[in-house]
Amino acid sequence: MITSATTPAQQAEFARRIAGKPYFAAVMGTALTLFGQKPGSGWSFYLLPGGALALRGGTATLCGALPDADTAEELQSFLQFVCTDRVLTEHPLPFGTEVPPLTLWRLPKGGALPLPPAPPAALTLTEQPAMLPVSRLAFADKAQADGFYSAACTAMAHGIGCCHALLQDGAPVCTVGCFSQSKTENYMSAGVTAPAWRGRGLAGWLIVRMANELAQQRDAVFACKQALNSWYRSLGFTQNGIIQQYITDWNTL
Structure with missing residues (x-):
């Protein structure tokens, strides 16, 4: 039951x-x-x-x-x-209809990865960005952005996690956060880069930098679509399992 x-x-x-x-x-x-x-x-x-x-x-x-x-x-x-x-x-x-699973990646506690090349000098790193513009960067859909904003702010207000962003003229163009944790894991999520800045290595630098910091206390863990597996492997992360995914269309079951 x-x-x-x-x-x-x-x-x-x-x-x-x-x-x-x-x-x-x-x-x-x-x-x-x-x-x-x-x-x-x-x-x-x-x-x-x-x-x-x-x-x-x-x-x-x-x-x-x-x-x-x-x-x-x-x-x-x-x-x-x-x-x-x-x-x-x-x-x-x-x-349900099985769709490609998500891959789990891990940097073990105490581990550290080499940082990719630093971002352009025109961008400024902040470890305490305003969460409303970050939520709008991460999610184009307003309802999703609002839900993320509320959940992320609640987590950080309770001392869980953090958010880092690269800013151009005060606006975020790349971000990654950690808003969930267990006794052994810090779970990273909401990694996204503005379309105009993609392909310049910003996300790799920001993700590795945050993972290295989080791994000082717990394993740093995140999930990704399979299309990104080779990229995360090249950054030095270790695969740590998969999450099965299903979609449900109740009209056809």
Whole structure:
């Protein structure tokens, strides 16, 4: 049975089930810590046989393996009821349309990578950028930008993570952040470069620089599309698994 994780005991069990799982412990655990007691946050958390489930918007994140066909059928019906259109999972699903997985990359705690060439002198590095313009750089869709802005500011207000950006005349043209963490991982995300500045090595320099700093305390971890695998490998990161991805069109299932 799928059960909403709302009580302290249920949320403690949720945290236990995701503990030590690359990506899931940091991302789902931070969301639970920040928003588990805030019903209006847009996040919701559930326990089900074999795992833990987090929902936000149209995306579901599932940590754990489904133990049997009955559990899979119940989860499928539940995700259809809440209109989920994307599922990120630790293990394969028996429903939905599988799309290329995300690759997890890691710089182990204590590690350090050589910095790529520095950005042009016309750009200024800031480790405390204004988050509203950063959110607009990271997401063209206003609703996504607003959601990212709220979540990122909440995380940093609670001492979780950071954001770095390269500025041109005060406006961000490249950024990367860390807004989720577990006991062993700092999870990096929202790495993006303005179209006019792409292909100049800005993102590689900024990502490696942040990863080196974060790895002084915990593993620095992030996920990417498979098309970027060779690039991150060339920067020196080590592959650390995959995240399965599925899209769901309930009209065709």
